[in-house]
Amino acid sequence: MSVLSANSRRDLEIRRYPLLVYVLVPLAALVLQAWLPRVLRGYAWFDLPLVVTVYFALGRRSPIQGTLMGAAMGLFEDALTHHAIGVNGITKTVVGFLAASVGIRIDVENHTIRLVLNFLLSLLSSAIYVFIYRILLGLNPEWSWLTELFKAVGNSLIAVALFPVLDRLQIRD
Amino acid sequence: MESFFIRYRNLLVLLAILVAQIVGLAVQVRRTSSGHNTLDPQDVPSVRLIRLWADAVVTPPERLIHSSKLGMASLWQNYIDLRHVREQNQELQQTIDRLRLEQAALLEDARQGQRLQALMDFQQKYIYKTLAAQAIGSSGSDQSRVFYLDKGSADGLDRDMAVITADGIVGKVRDVFPHSAQVLPINDPTSGAGVILETTRIRGILRGNAAGQPQIVGILADQRIQKGEKVLTAGGDLIFPRGLPVGVVEKVAPDPERDSFIDVIVQPAAHLDRLDEVLVITSTQPRFSPEEQQDLAASEALKGPEAEAIKEQKKASEIMAERLPGLTDPNLPPDQQPLRDSSNPNPVAHPPQALHPDRFTPGMAPETAPGASALAKPEAKPKAPQDKETSAPDGGERKPAPKAQAKPGQQTKPERNP
Numbered sequence: 015m016s017v018l019s020a021n022s023r024r025d026l027e028i029r030r031y032p033l034l035v036y037v038l039v040p041l042a043a044l045v046l047q048a049w050l051p052r053v054l055r056g057y058a059w060f061d062l063p064l065v066v067t068v069y070f071a072l073g074r075r076s077p078i079q080g081t082l083m084g085a086a087m088g089l090f091e092d093a094l095t096h097h098a099i100g101v102n103g104i105t106k107t108v109v110g111f112l113a114a115s116v117g118i119r120i121d122v123e124n125h126t127i128r129l130v131l132n133f134l135l136s137l138l139s140s141a142i143y144v145f146i147y148r149i150l151l152g153l154n155p156e157w158s159w160l161t162e163l164f165k166a167v168g169n170s171l172i173a174v175a176l177f178p179v180l181d182r183l184q185i186r187d
Numbered sequence: 188m189e190s191f192f193i194r195y196r197n198l199l200v201l202l203a204i205l206v207a208q209i210v211g212l213a214v215q216v217r218r219t220s221s222g223h224n225t226l227d228p229q230d231v232p233s234v235r236l237i238r239l240w241a242d243a244v245v246t247p248p249e250r251l252i253h254s255s256k257l258g259m260a261s262l263w264q265n266y267i268d269l270r271h272v273r274e275q276n277q278e279l280q281q282t283i284d285r286l287r288l289e290q291a292a293l294l295e296d297a298r299q300g301q302r303l304q305a306l307m308d309f310q311q312k313y314i315y316k317t318l319a320a321q322a323i324g325s326s327g328s329d330q331s332r333v334f335y336l337d338k339g340s341a342d343g344l345d346r347d348m349a350v351i352t353a354d355g356i357v358g359k360v361r362d363v364f365p366h367s368a369q370v371l372p373i374n375d376p377t378s379g380a381g382v383i384l385e386t387t388r389i390r391g392i393l394r395g396n397a398a399g400q401p402q403i404v405g406i407l408a409d410q411r412i413q414k415g416e417k418v419l420t421a422g423g424d425l426i427f428p429r430g431l432p433v434g435v436v437e438k439v440a441p442d443p444e445r446d447s448f449i450d451v452i453v454q455p456a457a458h459l460d461r462l463d464e465v466l467v468i469t470s471t472q473p474r475f476s477p478e479e480q481q482d483l484a485a486s487e488a489l490k491g492p493e494a495e496a497i498k499e500q501k502k503a504s505e506i507m508a509e510r511l512p513g514l515t516d517p518n519l520p521p522d523q524q525p526l527r528d529s530s531n532p533n534p535v536a537h538p539p540q541a542l543h544p545d546r547f548t549p550g551m552a553p554e555t556a557p558g559a560s561a562l563a564k565p566e567a568k569p570k571a572p573q574d575k576e577t578s579a580p581d582g583g584e585r586k587p588a589p590k591a592q593a594k595p596g597q598q599t600k601p602e603r604n605p
Contacts, residue, residue, distance in 0.1 A: 045248040047327035055460045077197035085204050093241030095331035096361055096371060098215040098226050099234050100208040111201050151216050152224035155330055156376060156397035
C-alpha cells in the first residue's frame with residue numbers, strides 16, 4: 015500500500031523538462047567543473063556534476079533515471095582525470111539512485127531538506143570514493159576529510175541557489 | 188519471474204551498472220612486482236575511447252569560454268592599458284641589448300663546452316622547437332592535477348613532450364587528442380622528473396606530494412642541502428632537457444617511510460596554479476635552433492663594435508692614469524714622494540699629532556714589544572716596483588702588471604720557479 019501511495023505521489027509530482035535542459039545543464043556542469051578550478055585556484059570546493067545529478071534524481075523521482083544520470087556524469091568526470099574510469103561513476107551512480115529513492119518519499123521542495131540532502135549525499139559520495147580507492151583498488155589516494163567537508167558545504171549552498179533556477183526550466187502543465 | 192524483474196527493476200539496474208563499472212575498474216589496475224596495486228599508466232583502448240569522448244564534449248565549450256575570456260582581456264589591454272607601452276618597449280629593447288651582449292660573452296664558453304662534449308662523446312640536447320599553447324581547463328577533481336591545452340596531435344604534440352614556461356618546467360604531455368592535450372604537472376603524485384641540485388650536484392626524482400607540492404624523493408640525508416638552493420633538470424629522464432630551472436629548495440623533511448632518507452620540498456619556479464600560456468618542447472636536437480643561431484649571429488655582430496668601444500675606453504683610461512701624478516713614485520726616496528711635495532696644489536691632509544703617543548700611534552711602535560719592530564719595518568718600506576707597476580724595457584713607458592690586465596676568466600700561464 016505504501017508502495018502504491020509512493021508511486022501515485024511520484025506520478026503526480028514528477029517533473030518534466032525540455033530535452034535541451036537534460037543535455038545542456040549536465041554539460042554546463044561538467045564544463046564549469048573543469049574550468050572553474052583554474053579560475054578559483056585551489057578553492058573549488060564544489061562538485062557541480064554531483065549537484066546536478068541530485069537535482070534531476072530528486073525531480074524525476076525515478077531511481078533508474080537517477081542511476082543512469084549519475085553513472086554518465088561520474089564516468090565523464092573520471093574521463094577528464096588521469097585516474098581510473100569508474101570511481102566517480104560508481105559514486106554518482108549510488109548517489110543518483112539514493113537521491114531518487116529519497117525523492118519518492120519526502121518533500122523535496124523545502125530548501126532546508128535540499129540543503130541537508132545535498133550535504134549528506136556529498137559526504138556519502140566522498141566516503142564511497144575513498145572506499146573504492148582504498149578497499150576495491152588497494153590504492154592510497156591523497157585525501158583530506160576537511161576538504162571533503164568544505165566541498166559538502168559548498169555543494170549544499172550551490173544547490174540552494176541553483177535548484178530554484180532550474181525549477182523554472184521545468185515544463186508546467 | 189516477470190514480476191520479480193518488474194518489482195526489483197530499480198535495484199537490478201543499479202546492480203548491473205555497478206558491476207559493469209567494477210569490472211571496468213578491475214582491468215585498469217595492475218599489481219606491481221613489489222605487491223602494490225597501481226593504475227595502468229597506459230590506457231586500454233576502451234578507456235582511451237571514453238577519454239576521447241569526454242574530451243570531445245568538454246573541450247570545445249572550454250575553448251569557447253577561454254577565447255571569450257582572452258577576447259575581453261585583449262579589449263582591456265588594447266584600449267585601456269596602453270599607457271606605459273612606450274616606456275616598456277624601451278626598457279625591453281635595453282634588456283634585449285644587454286642580453287645580446289651577455290649572450291655574446293657566453294657564446295665562446297658554450298662553443299668550448301660543445302667541443303669538449305664532442306670529445307667526450309656526449310651530446311647535449313638543446314631545445315630546438317617549441318609550440319605555444321594555452322591552458323584551457325582542468326580535470327575538475329582535486330585528486331587529479333592534470334590540465335588541458337588547446338593544442339593537440341593535429342598541431343604536432345605527442346605524448347611525453349616536456350611542457351615549460353619561461354620561469355621553469357611545468358610537466359609533461361600525458362595524453363594527446365586531436366585538438367587538445369592532457370598535461371601531467373610536476374606537482375602530481377604520479378609524475379616524475381629527474382632533477383639535480385645546482386650546488387651540491389645531488390640527483391633525485393621529483394614528484395608531487397599530497398599537498399600538491401613537488402618534492403625530491405629518495406635521496407640520502409645530506410647536511411649540505413640548504414633552503415634556497417636551486418633545482419635544475421638533470422636531463423636523464425629523456426623528457427626534460429638538462430639545465431632547465433625547476434625551482435628552489437623550500438625545506439628538507441625526513442622521509443616518513445625510510446630512515447636516513449629525506450624528502451626535499453621544492454618551491455616550483457613556474458606558477459603551477461596560475462598557468463595560462465605554456466611552451467611545449469616539440470623537438471630537441473644536439474645543435475642550436477635556427478632562431479637561436481640567428482640570435483647568436485646578431486649578438487656576434489653586436490659584439491664587434493661594442494668590444495672595440497670597450498677597448499678604446501680602457502686604453503683612454505690607461506693613458507689618463509699615466510698622465511695623472513701618482514701618489515707614490517718607486518724611483519724616488521720616501522722623503523721626496525709626491526705626497527710630501529709642498530708644490531702639490533691639493534696636499535694630502537695629515538692627521539694631527541697625538542698629544543700622548545702610544546704604541547697604536549702611526550710610526551710610534553714601541554721598541555719594548557718583542558717582534559713589534561720586525562712587524563713594523565716591512566710596512567715602512569716602500570713597495571717594490573713589481574708589486575703594482577712594471578717598467579717597460581725601454582725604461583720610459585710604464586704598463587700595468589699582467590695580472591691586473593688579465594680579463595676575468597682568461598687563462599694565464601702559471602710561472603715556474605727555477
